[in-house]
Amino acid sequence: MMERIVQAIESASALASYRERALSWAPEIARIDPGPIGAFMGYDFHLGPDGPQLIEINTNAGGAFLNTVLARAQHRCCDPSQQTAATKQALDGFEDAVLDMFEQERKKQRTDSMPSCLAIVDDDPQSQFMFPEFQLAEQLLQARGIDTLILDPSELEYVDGALTANGKRIDMVYNRLVDFALDAPAHEALRRAYLDGAVVVTPNPRVHALMADKRNLILLSDPQTLRDWGLNEAEAGYLASAVPKTRLVAASNAAELWRVRRELFFKPVAGHGSKGVYRGNKLTRRVFENILEGDYIAQNFVPAGERAMKVDGTVTTRKVDIRLYTYAGKSLLAAARVYQGQTTNFRTPGGGFAPVFQL
Known part of the structure; x- marks a missing residue:
């Protein structure tokens, strides 16, 4: 069901009218279409009595490499009856699927399919919570013959049409930056190389603008408009059932949003990592005024599912x-995030990533 929802979203995002609307609020750099469609898309869902509910979309979703290692370890010790063919196939085929994904991304911009040198780029990568994942990605790609570097963008140089680092020419970047438009001064070399078409960047600013800008949830939660734009009835139906109603926060609807705030969740349009988000039932008037001054969407609140588990010998529940x-609309891996509190986090005792086994 979740994969069908994803495919419906990607069909909607390919509609000319959808793209025109999404790009109308995007930065100028997003109007450039170099070809790649985005490695490691991440679709986050809450599960409930009404089925999967889409919470948000991410273009540089972290955790896939770590979750593969975790799921394989869990798979080795679980009851054989839980070792379904679908789960085993996803885990056994992960490395091949990742390699094919990067090959396809490169082919969409270059005639040759394999990069000679790929850089995994993030700000101060060794300080990042996901740094072990970068190392796993590096190991996988190196083992498949792709010279791979983990870099801070300040290590990149762009001279005479070549993006280089450590004396090596970089022809593909696996982009883990959260500066989605590559606007920061520290990202200038990467930005210029991208604009000149000198390097394949995935995911890139256009993919973020079309898929992960949270204003797009306004479009995806309006199935009738999507039908009018050409989305077929079946896919519009999936989105009608799975995408909570979302609206833009503005002065013109402030009174109504305040009145129904307890039923809403407020998110910055370009946010990431649950930063700057607010559950409506906890809003103060002062915080609401700050939201009105920023760029926010309001999404109908969908409670997370819960799971009973034992932590330090005590049975408790976690979200x-x-x-x-x-x-490209096809599942690579499913994983769970277990947490306590208003939003997902990795600080909860007994929380963090958890494997998902398909039954």
């Missing part, structure tokens, strides 16, 4: 959401 990692 759970599901992340589907995909490429």
Whole structure:
């Protein structure tokens, strides 16, 4: 079901009218279409009595490499009856699927399919929570014959049409930056190389603008408009059932949003990592005024599912959401995030990533 929802979203995002609307609020750099469609898309869902509910979309979704290692370890010790063919196939085929994904991304911009040198780029990568994942990605790609570097963008140089680092020419970047438009001064070399078409960047600013800008949830939660734009009835039906109603926060609807705030969740349009988000039932008037001054959307609140578990010998409950990692609308891996509190986090005792086994 979740994969069908993902495919419906990607069909909607390919509609000319959808793209025109999404790009109308995007930065100028997003109007450039170099070809790649985005490695490791992440679709986050809450599960409930009404089926999967889409919470958000991410273009540089972290955790796939770590979750593969975790799921394989869990798979080795679980009851054989839980070792379904679908789960085993996803885990056994992960490395091949990742390699094919990067090959396809490169082919969409270059005639040759394999990069000679790929850089995994993030700000101060060794300080990042996901740094072990970068190392796993590096190991996988190196083992498949792709020279791979983990770099801070300040290590990149762009001279005479070549993006280089450590004396090596970089022809592909696996982009883990959260500066989605590559606007920061520290990202200038990467930005210029991208604009000149000198390097394949995935995911890139256009993919973020079309898929992960949270204003797009306004479009995806309006199935009738999507039908009018050409989305078929079946896919519009999936979105009608799975995408909570979302609206833009503005002065013109402030009174109504304040009145129904307890039923809403407020998110910055370009946010990431649950930063700057607010559950409506906890809003103060002062915080709401700050939201009105920023760029926010308001999404109908959908409670997370819960799972009973034992932590330090005590049975307790934790919230759970599901992340589907995909490429070109096809699932690469499913993983859960277990947490306590208003939003997903990795600080909860007994929380963090957890494997998902398909039954």
